[in-house]
Amino acid sequence: MKIFVTGVTGYIGGSIAKQLADEGHNILGLVRNRNKIDKLQAIGIKPIVGALEDENILIQSTQSCDAVINAANADHRESVDIFVKALRGSGKTFIHTSGSSVVGDDALGEFESDAIYTDDSPFTPISIREKRAAINNFIRIAGVKDGFKAMVITPPMIYGEALGLPAESDQLPKLIRKSKEKKAGIYLGKGLNRWSNVHIRDLAVLYSLALKKGPSAAMYFAENGENSFFEIAQSISHVLGFGGKTISWSIDEAIQEFGDWARFALGSNSRIRAVNARNLLGWTPRGESILSWIEKSIMRP
Ligand SMILES: NC(=O)c1ccc[n+]([C@@H]2O[C@H](COP(=O)([O-])OP(=O)(O)OC[C@H]3O[C@@H](n4cnc5c(N)ncnc54)[C@H](OP(=O)(O)O)[C@@H]3O)[C@@H](O)[C@H]2O)c1
Numbered sequence: 001m002k003i004f005v006t007g008v009t010g011y012i013g014g015s016i017a018k019q020l021a022d023e024g025h026n027i028l029g030l031v032r033n034r035n036k037i038d039k040l041q042a043i044g045i046k047p048i049v050g051a052l053e054d055e056n057i058l059i060q061s062t063q064s065c066d067a068v069i070n071a072a073n074a075d076h077r078e079s080v081d082i083f084v085k086a087l088r089g090s091g092k093t094f095i096h097t098s099g100s101s102v103v104g105d106d107a108l109g110e111f112e113s114d115a116i117y118t119d120d121s122p123f124t125p126i127s128i129r130e131k132r133a134a135i136n137n138f139i140r141i142a143g144v145k146d147g148f149k150a151m152v153i154t155p156p157m158i159y160g161e162a163l164g165l166p167a168e169s170d171q172l173p174k175l176i177r178k179s180k181e182k183k184a185g186i187y188l189g190k191g192l193n194r195w196s197n198v199h200i201r202d203l204a205v206l207y208s209l210a211l212k213k214g215p216s217a218a219m220y221f222a223e224n225g226e227n228s229f230f231e232i233a234q235s236i237s238h239v240l241g242f243g244g245k246t247i248s249w250s251i252d253e254a255i256q257e258f259g260d261w262a263r264f265a266l267g268s269n270s271r272i273r274a275v276n277a278r279n280l281l282g283w284t285p286r287g288e289s290i291l292s293w294i295e296k297s298i299m300r301p
Pocket residue numbers: 006007008009010011012013030031032033050051052053071072073074075097098099100154155156157158167168169170171
């Protein structure tokens with residue numbers, strides 16, 4: 001299959017592109033940094049120079065491919081509108097990458113929520129996630145109305161080495177860096193908030209399965225475990241040689257450094273269950289747990 005993938009120099013998009021290239025698919029990858037062209041070619045990805053803002057490039061690439069996987073930016077509505085326009089009536093597959101902070105709360109680390117969401121559970125997003133949730137709904141409905149196969153894959157916290165070009169995930173690297181700086185595993189509030197998590201290899205396989213046999217309009221949560229931020233902080237602390245020492249990082253300081261991201265990515269609960277992926281696609285994640293990965297993979301300072 002000929003597949004147009006966005007975000008190919010990044011963590012998720014690069015991993016999906018490498019997985020699909022290794023499976024024998026013909027991968028065209030959107031790249032805005034010309035310095036990375038040779039490196040992409042070396043791992044079997046054909047670079048298309050451009051950005052999400054380049055309407056003509058997105059349209060031409062969509063029209064020349066059998067499927068599109070969008071993994072550059074979960075919140076970029078303008079490019080989603082362009083893809084939907086280009087896919088109208090084509091019957092082609094469009095897989096959009098979202099993120100499980102759509103079901104997150106504003107716990108600021110103070111409590112463990114008992115709200116656990118499956119793929120189609122109703123939820124009301126917190127204000128900073130309304131736009132992302134609206135994009136997901138828009139895509140799923142557009143696929144049905146406009147005659148193409150639309151799916152949304154929603155990962156939670158992701159861990160594991162990138163499969164494509166060197167790139168890092170979102171939450172863990174920042175937690176690790178801040179823990180090194182503070183010489184203790186860090187969390188917000190009481191660290192009781194929980195997030196689901198998934199290994200990047202398992203996530204990449206999920207895209208492949210969705211491409212092969214995913215029904216249209218489906219949402220796929222991707223998850224294979226769940227931990228509190230306190231548990232993660234303890235694990236990071238042990239590995240960094242801080243003897244399990246943990247500290248609560250000031251919420252004000254965290255927001256000053258990371259803005260709203262600290263609230264929805266470090267302070268919230270985001271507990272999901274990947275029911276559709278397992279039941280509709282037969283997805284069987286095999287990656288080691290996040291705590292075991294932290295133990296093996298983090299370097300001491
Ligand atoms: N990592 C996680 O744990 C996680 C979990 C759930 C959801 N998400 C969401 O999934 C999306 C991708 O995450 P990621 O971790 O893979 O991010 P990443 O490593 O920063 O990669 C983003 C990729 O998208 C490209 N990109 C961004 N804006 C672009 C634009 N306007 N035009 C063309 N290319 C553009 C980047 O290109 P450059 O190399 O040129 O910057 C890079 O290749 C994000 O929206 C993120 O919030 C991430």
